[in-house]
Amino acid sequence: MSEHRQGPVRSEAARVAILEATARLFQIRGYEHLTMEGIAAEAGVGKQTIYRWWPSRAALVADCLLEGRLFSERFNFPNTGDIRTDLVSWLGNVFGILEEPAGELLWRSLIAAATENEAVGRRLYESLGIGSSLVPRLRAAVEASDLRADAPVEEIGEALMGALILRALSRLPTQPGSAERLVDAVLGDSSRR
């Protein structure tokens, strides 16, 4: 099957404009108020051009996530060498983000998008926490014998990520020392202080 097609090819400009508009509106309005018509207007694009390439607004959000258009580098995981310090400072950092209205909106919107789209949920799981920075860092700690060899790193990562999600859903103010206690709860006897 030869792939010689006549006519124009998919417009990269339109693709980028759509993703940028999606990310921008997602961040300032939240997922609840993200509409296809709003995105089309913001991107200066016909609605049909969006529907031609994406089946739903959740798919758009998933692509934004894939291209790293939604996370700031503030979510990055530190590596000072000490796993306990890194976890506490990362958690404290994210707690701080959650206390800003914009950060809270972004985080909660991501959760909302994940509830209705598998790809977003998977990507949230992988790209923010478990797949990328958090668990690899935990594995490195095991490698360096900072954690027990049989420490359940996947589950530790899930527990931490999950606690952050629950925090956003409950909307309870973060108590002082919460990050430390959470790391305590989760690292327990896996660490060799």
Next chain:
Amino acid sequence: MSEHRQGPVRSEAARVAILEATARLFQIRGYEHLTMEGIAAEAGVGKQTIYRWWPSRAALVADCLLEGRLFSERFNFPNTGDIRTDLVSWLGNVFGILEEPAGELLWRSLIAAATENEAVGRRLYESLGIGSSLVPRLRAAVEASDLRADAPVEEIGEALMGALILRALSRLPTQPGSAERLVDAVLGDSSRR
């Protein structure tokens, strides 16, 4: 301030019919497809009667939660005396619920409702996990010296609840032994095996 009003009093029959219809539709359709018009039709009630007493469909869900119309007793926390056993069997139980389509839909719908309504989020936090059965059981374990006296019980509860939420969002199949490893991760050296 006279509290004597003229006119008919709020109809209990309508209130109950609305909450029952909400719970029923929530469970079979999910939060995404829950509509005010659908609830009104199902309850045999005028839309205005709903809007007179509840500001949004999320508030309806919050009230259903408050009256225990959404949780089955399958979410209840066991108490055999051994905290580790109880945690593992409870987690395994909930994992099992999540593997049924209906259970997964219910759980994910609750998360979706929580993202857009503070009261739902709070109630999810309190009534299912942290406030009611899970953390009190952990406190009892501390009391019975099955857990370290300074074990961060709140955070342990949050980590477990959070892991369950993340599991639903990522939609990953539950691996064998996952419940045990999660309890391991979270109980760590707090327990005295």
Next chain:
DNA sequence: TTGATAATACGCGACGTCTCGTCTAGTCGA
């Protein structure tokens, strides 16, 4: 005690608005 009156919850359903996803219609570049 009785009946008139006023207030108000109710079911019903029309209204205007918004967004959805589909669909033409016309333009333009490879």
Next chain:
DNA sequence: TCGACTAGACGAGACGTCGCGTATTATCAA
């Protein structure tokens, strides 16, 4: 000439508000 593009009309469906007519209840005069 083909196909992606912008523009926007379209029907469907849900939103939240409004007014109608009816039913129910407290107040008060006779």
